[in-house]
Amino acid sequence: MVNSRLRSVYFGKRSPLSTSSFVASDELPDADPYPHCYLPIHFWLDEGLVTKHLTMHPMVGRPVFLPADIRNASGNGGGVLFGYMEDRILSHFAKFKMEVYQQTLRVIFASLKGRGWDGEPIDCWDNIVRVFHPGILILSLDGKEAAYFNACQAALADHPCPKCLVHKCDLHQLTKGFVLRTSDGHHESCCSEGFTSDKKIQWPPWDPFLPFTSKTQHFLWDYRFSDPYAAYSYDTLHSDDLGKWGHHLWPLLLEVLEERGCKGAFAENMREFSWWPGLKHFKEVTTIHFADGQAFYGILKCVLPCIVQLMPLNDPLVHCIRSYQRYRLMSGMHCMPMRRLDRLKELIKDYEHWCSRMSEKYGKDFGFFKQHATSHIIEDICTKGTSNHGSTRPGEGFQQEAAQAYNRTNFKNVTPLVQVQPAPEPNAAFRFGVHASSRNIEPEPNPEPKTASPGKLPAASWRFGSPERLVNSKSFEQSLELAGFRVHDFDLMLRDFIAEHYPADQVTYKECIQIRPYKYAHITYQSLEDWRGVRDIVRCNPSFHGHTRHDSVLGCLFARLYALLRCKLENGRQIDLALVREFKPNKWKPKTRWAGCQVHEEVKGYFLLLMDYVIRGALLTPVPGKGKENLHFFVDTVDADMFLRADQN
Numbered sequence: 001m002v003n004s005r006l007r008s009v010y011f012g013k014r015s016p017l018s019t020s021s022f023v024a025s026d027e028l029p030d031a032d033p034y035p036h037c038y039l040p041i042h043f044w045l046d047e048g049l050v051t052k053h054l055t056m057h058p059m060v061g062r063p064v065f066l067p068a069d070i071r072n073a074s075g076n077g078g079g080v081l082f083g084y085m086e087d088r089i090l091s092h093f094a095k096f097k098m099e100v101y102q103q104t105l106r107v108i109f110a111s112l113k114g115r116g117w118d119g120e121p122i123d124c125w126d127n128i129v130r131v132f133h134p135g136i137l138i139l140s141l142d143g144k145e146a147a148y149f150n151a152c153q154a155a156l157a158d159h160p161c162p163k164c165l166v167h168k169c170d171l172h173q174l175t176k177g178f179v180l181r182t183s184d185g186h187h188e189s190c191c192s193e194g195f196t197s198d199k200k201i202q203w204p205p206w207d208p209f210l211p212f213t214s215k216t217q218h219f220l221w222d223y224r225f226s227d228p229y230a231a232y233s234y235d236t237l238h239s240d241d242l243g244k245w246g247h248h249l250w251p252l253l254l255e256v257l258e259e260r261g262c263k264g265a266f267a268e269n270m271r272e273f274s275w276w277p278g279l280k281h282f283k284e285v286t287t288i289h290f291a292d293g294q295a296f297y298g299i300l301k302c303v304l305p306c307i308v309q310l311m312p313l314n315d316p317l318v319h320c321i322r323s324y325q326r327y328r329l330m331s332g333m334h335c336m337p338m339r340r341l342d343r344l345k346e347l348i349k350d351y352e353h354w355c356s357r358m359s360e361k362y363g364k365d366f367g368f369f370k371q372h373a374t375s376h377i378i379e380d381i382c383t384k385g386t387s388n389h390g391s392t393r394p395g396e397g398f399q400q401e402a403a404q405a406y407n408r409t410n411f412k413n414v415t416p417l418v419q420v421q422p423a424p425e426p427n428a429a430f431r432f433g434v435h436a437s438s439r440n441i442e443p444e445p446n447p448e449p450k451t452a453s454p455g456k457l458p459a460a461s462w463r464f465g466s467p468e469r470l471v472n473s474k475s476f477e478q479s480l481e482l483a484g485f486r487v488h489d490f491d492l493m494l495r496d497f498i499a500e501h502y503p504a505d506q507v508t509y510k511e512c513i514q515i516r517p518y519k520y521a522h523i524t525y526q527s528l529e530d531w532r533g534v535r536d537i538v539r540c541n542p543s544f545h546g547h548t549r550h551d552s553v554l555g556c557l558f559a560r561l562y563a564l565l566r567c568k569l570e571n572g573r574q575i576d577l578a579l580v581r582e583f584k585p586n587k588w589k590p591k592t593r594w595a596g597c598q599v600h601e602e603v604k605g606y607f608l609l610l611m612d613y614v615i616r617g618a619l620l621t622p623v624p625g626k627g628k629e630n631l632h633f634f635v636d637t638v639d640a641d642m643f644l645r646a647d648q649n
Contacts, residue, residue, distance in 0.1 A: 024135065024225045034121055034129045038225065040064035040137035041112075042071065042079070045145050046392060048399035050406040057085035057145075058402045059108065060395060064137055068334070072394045076401065082108050084402070098216055101148040106219035112136075116224035135225025138384050140392050142238040143369055150228050151216045152181075155369040162232045163376055171372040172365075174352040178375075181229035187221040233390025234373060234380045240328055241293035243370030245300055249321060252364055253307065254286060256317060262310040265624075269306035270299075274621040275549060276638055277537050293393065300325060305621050305633040308590045315592050316361050320354040322594035327351045327374070329643045334388055335530040336381050343647070344381075348374060350595075462576065462611045464564055466519035466541075473513040473567075480579075483542065485562055487579070487606045494567070497608045498575065511570050518564040519544075523553070525616045529640040536617035540564050540578075554618040554645075558583035558600055558634070559609060576611040583620060588631055590623070596646055598634040599623070618642070 028036040042062045050056050062071055062079030070078040085104055112134055119131035139149065147154045150162040158168050164178040220226045257263045263286045270285045280298035290296055304322060311318050327347045333340060351374070355366045377387060384390060471479070477490040487493070494513060499506040507513060519541045527534045539549040540561040552560045563579035583600035590597065600620060619642075620632035636646035 028133060034131050036119060036131045036133060039132040039134040040225075041134055042138040042140065042389070043136055043231075044079075044140040044392065044395040044398075045085075045149065046142060046395060046399075047145070048396075048402060050399075050403045054406075056402065056406075058398055059083055059085070060398060064389075068389070072388055072391075076398055077394055098148050098151055102151060102216060102219050105149070109219065109223070112226070113223050116226065133225065135223070136220065136228070136231050137225075138233050138390050139228065139231040140233060140235065140390050140395060142235060142392055146232050150181075150232060151218045160369045161372060163229050166372055168367060171367040171369060172352075172355065172359075174348055174372070174375045176375070183218070183221050183227045183229065186218065186229075230383070233384055234331075234377045234387050236328075236332055236387050236391045237293045237393045237396075239370045239373045240331070241296045241300075243373075244324060245328075246290070246293065246296040248364070248366075248368070248371075249324060250296065250299070252362065253303075253317065253321070256362070257286075257307070257310060260310065265310055266306055269310075269624045270302070272622070272624070273302050273306060274619060274635075275547060276551075276617075276619045276635075279619075279638060297328075300328065301637040302621070302635065304594060305635065306624065308592050308594070309624055311592060313591050316354055316357040318592040318594055320351070320358045322596075323347065323351040323354045325637055326595070326643075326647070329637060329640060331377055331387055333529055333640055334386050336386050341378060341381065345378060348378075461524050462614060463522045463524075464518035464520075464566060464576065465522065468517045468519070470514055470516045473515055476515045476517070476565075480563070485579075485606070490579075493608065497577075498567075498569070501610065502573070502575070505569055505571060505573050507569055514568040516566045516568075518566065521564050521611070523614055523616055525641075527641040528644040534641070538617040552583070552618045552620050553578075553580075553614045554616050555609065555613040558618055558620060560602060560620075562606065578609045578611060578614070579606055580609050581606055583632065586631055588623075588628075596636060598636075598646075600632050600634060602630045602632060604630075616641070 025038045028038060030036075040063070042064050044060045044062075045057060047055050047057045059082040060076055060079040061082055062077055064071070066078045085101075116133055116135055119133045121129050121131050123129050139146070141149055143155055146162045147160075152162050153160060159165055160168060160171075161178075162181070164180045166178040170176065170178070218228060220228045254263065257266050267284060267286045270282045273281065275281060279301060280295065282299065285299060290299075300321075304318065304325070307321075308318055327344070327350075330340065330344045330347055336344075355364075355371075358364055359366060380390060381387060473491045473494055477487070480487045480490060491513075495507055495509070498513075520537060520539045523536045523538060524533055525536070526532070538551040538553055538561060540551065540563060541549045550560050550562055552558055559578075559580035559582050561578050561580055565577055565579065567575045567577065569575070582603045582605075584603055586599045586601040588599050588601075590599070619635040619638050621635055622629065623631040623633060634646070636643050
């Protein structure tokens with residue numbers, strides 16, 4: 001159930017607030033005469049370089065009721081810049097860094113305290129006066145900032161988690177529950193300066209925060225609807241991409257490959273990995289030190305087919321990487337109904353199992369905080385929505401804006417940094433128009449979106465692009481032979497195909513069939529992730545940026561495109577079809593058959609496929625090794641939709 005008071009309206013678009021955190025509205029009084037509403041706030045804080053030598057900490061707040069496309073956009077995301085915290089100030093007081101954080105944030109959030117309890121009447125855009133009670137619902141912070149913000153000890157402490165009281169010896173246990181930190185409990189502990197006897201708050205005698213809170217009091221303890229420990233949210237960027245994978249599994253994988261003398265072969269396999277739109281291609285994956293979480297995520301998506309034949313038989317490291325792959329894709333979904341939450345719990349349990357098996361073989365210690373953070377993701381999704389809302393990835397884009405703003409100051413007084421910039425987006429658009437005019441280039445007024453409008457699919461789910469010259473069917477058959485495609489009697493095959501699928505338009509051998517080939521197609525389909533319209537670009541091009549591209553598609557079966565054709569009959573009918581080669585399942589098994597592993601063999605014969613039967617694009621990459629040219633691994637990690645389609649089967 002969603003309370004009608006909790007449906008916020010933003011420019012006519014309704015955004016239902018439906019997680020269990022909004023039970024806070026039950027504490028609000030009834031209309032007197034103005035309705036009272038809970039105003040959840042998303043707060044992001046992170047350090048970043050504004051110059052090569054100066055580090056500052058921008059702080060951005062944004063209302064949670066904003067549409068996700070705005071709130072999770074790179075940069076300010078519809079938020080407000082609260083201010084900056086200079087790193088040099090903190091370095092002068094390194095011993096009291098946590099106190100400096102608390103005092104600085106206390107000043108910034110001072111106006112929030114009274115309004116959280118008493119409310120603030122605001123005349124809304126629909127001419128209705130509402131009383132808003134603000135509170136911090138989501139804290140988007142990395143591990144270091146979370147330790148300072150929540151006034152708890154850092155990752156190497158005995159109890160490093162900002163959300164619970166887990167001991168460092170239990171950080172590897174992902175399915176075990178631990179006592180959660182709460183503002184009421186810590187405040188009571190601080191006030192009593194010892195173990196409380198209140199039966200409602202029974203703290204363990206080993207509570208690490210008990211002696212610490214007597215010196216550092218959190219500024220949010222007295223705020224309404226603002227529990228800092230519950231608000232700290234799971235961060236897929238630092239906990240997953242740069243954490244479990246980038247700092248732990250990936251270095252271990254490189255170490256194992258180096259011991260086996262296979263790093264060079266692994267790099268070669270990555271270079272030969274099939275191309276896919278949006279999937280980064282790596283030429284030197286073993287010699288470059290990556291610091292970008294998106295690069296690590298791209299490596300994760302395509303690593304298994306490249307390492308499976310280089311690792312030992314039934315290696316637990318391969319199974320562990322696969323279990324982490326599935327967990328990462330499922331936890332990053334933008335829509336999480338209960339059945340997916342249940343599936344996520346199963347995947348977490350499977351990941352914990354293979355981590356244990358891998359520790360037995362390779363001696364890897366999984367007792368680190370970012371591993372433990374996995375145990376809180378289910379709770380965070382239930383209380384604050386999907387994990388993308390708490391990710392620090394969108395906020396990282398604000399560091400560029402901070403650097404640009406700093407360059408407009410005198411480099412001494414940074415006060416202008418926090419001044420409101422009037423309409424920076426229109427200014428940027430104006431500057432783009434000026435630069436385009438100076439180059440005598442007309443800026444494109446309405447660039448084509450990368451995705452279709454949510455929930456709206458076009459009448460035809462495909463659109464061809466990059467047309468070539470018009471030829472007849474017999475001339476096209478000759479061009480196929482010159483290109484090296486051994487298609488036997490293409491003209492006859494085309495006429496029989498039309499007669500079978502369009503009996504009323506059956507063509508005689510005397511009639512001419514005009515064909516216009518195309519080099520790519522846009523395929524629009526409804527994503528299983530969030531049921532919105534999305535688009536794939538599949539290419540059929542002998543030379544695309546120096547590479548031959550014959551992408552694959554998913555229909556009733558997997559098939560590789562060798563020609564995209566629009567056929568025009570003499571009666572005026574146009575038929576869009578593709579010349580393809582079918583993929584069939586193969587019984588060959590790799591050294592380690594991971595969960596969901598599918599091997600397909602590309603059949604040598606060609607056949608025609610109506611574009612009406614194409615669902616979306618698909619990625620199948622060749623199995624590395626000689627003698628396996630026709631065998632391909634199906635890659636289900638290209639996006640969430642493909643993963644769900646494969647996981648359901």
